[in-house]
Amino acid sequence: MGRMLIEACLDAPDVELAAVFDRAGSPFVGRDAGELIGQPAGVTITDDIAAAVQAADCVIDFTLPEGTLTHLAEVERQGKAMVIGTTGFSAEQKARIAQAAESVPVVFAPNMAVGVNAVFKLLEVAARILDEGYDIEVIEAHHRLKVDAPSGTALRMGEIVARELGRDLETCAIYGREGVTGVRDEQTIGFSTIRGGDVVGDHTVLFAGIGERIEITHKSGSRVSYARGALRGARFLRGRRNGLFDMQDVLGLR
Ligand SMILES: NC(=O)C1=CN([C@@H]2O[C@H](COP(=O)(O)OP(=O)(O)OC[C@H]3O[C@@H](n4cnc5c(N)ncnc54)[C@H](OP(=O)(O)O)[C@@H]3O)[C@@H](O)[C@H]2O)C=CC1
Numbered sequence: 001m002g003r004m005l006i007e008a009c010l011d012a013p014d015v016e017l018a019a020v021f022d023r024a025g026s027p028f029v030g031r032d033a034g035e036l037i038g039q040p041a042g043v044t045i046t047d048d049i050a051a052a053v054q055a056a057d058c059v060i061d062f063t064l065p066e067g068t069l070t071h072l073a074e075v076e077r078q079g080k081a082m083v084i085g086t087t088g089f090s091a092e093q094k095a096r097i098a099q100a101a102e103s104v105p106v107v108f109a110p111n112m113a114v115g116v117n118a119v120f121k122l123l124e125v126a127a128r129i130l131d132e133g134y135d136i137e138v139i140e141a142h143h144r145l146k147v148d149a150p151s152g153t154a155l156r157m158g159e160i161v162a163r164e165l166g167r168d169l170e171t172c173a174i175y176g177r178e179g180v181t182g183v184r185d186e187q188t189i190g191f192s193t194i195r196g197g198d199v200v201g202d203h204t205v206l207f208a209g210i211g212e213r214i215e216i217t218h219k220s221g222s223r224v225s226y227a228r229g230a231l232r233g234a235r236f237l238r239g240r241r242n243g244l245f246d247m248q249d250v251l252g253l254r
Pocket residue numbers: 001002022023026062063064066067068084085086087088109110111112113148152226
């Protein structure tokens with residue numbers, strides 16, 4: 001995502017790529033960010049997070065939870081804005097983000113693509129209509145390098161459907177099945193994860209009834225939609241003092 005974000009910033013006429021951060025020891029530190037994407041960027045990659053945050057109005061972070069929280073602390077210290085695309089946070093780590101957003105503005109979303117966020121709205125409607133007699137399963141597929149499962153997007157889909165049905169995902173989620181599982185409990189929401197090759201990101205929510213199945217699917221063909229969405233998030237935060245937002249807020253879908 002780092003490469004996609006550099007490219008998206010350079011392509012956007014109203015955005016300036018102020019700094020590019022990588023962690024200490026990375027072979028890219030000290031080199032021009034443009035080397036990563038094959039076009040000049042005029043920004044030297046730094047491992048100095050304080051200097052990188054200082055140079056920017058808004059930090060866009062797609063790393064790992066521990067890295068994001070370290071960077072968030074610096075954003076908070078300097079009173080800047082932050083767009084967080086990282087997934088795989090624990091409940092405690094999410095609470096830390098919410099706490100930081102009391103003093104700085106944050107967009108935190110498991111999927112920045114406009115299409116996925118449209119699907120989130122469709123799921124609200126589907127769940128309200130298909131509230132009885134339909135078994136709900138969330139199926140997602142991603143590339144072999146993805147380290148968290150289920151994806152943040154799949155979990156958000158589960159949360160949305162559970163909320164509409166008055167269920168608590170904490171207690172009704174089933175993550176994979178094996179062996180003699182017994183018949184399906186109709187109150188559960190199942191998750192299945194596929195990892196392989198270069199799949200950018202596919203998500204399906206299946207509502208399986210008697211005599212019919214409804215599938216709501218989104219397929220990403222490129223990561224550019226995530227990067228462009230993140231820039232929309234950054235623009236949305238311009239001029240805001242604090243608050244925790246997601247892409248539903250950014251896109252006016254609340
Ligand atoms: N919200 C959305 O729309 C999307 C979210 N994502 C999420 O974004 C995250 C990143 O995905 P992706 O780009 O594919 O992952 P990559 O593994 O390709 O990149 C992660 C980058 O973060 C760096 N990093 C990891 N830990 C730290 C740290 N502690 N401090 C500083 N840098 C760190 C890594 O550095 P190094 O190589 O040195 O380890 C690497 O450069 C994932 O959580 C993914 O799920 C991805 C796409 C879309």
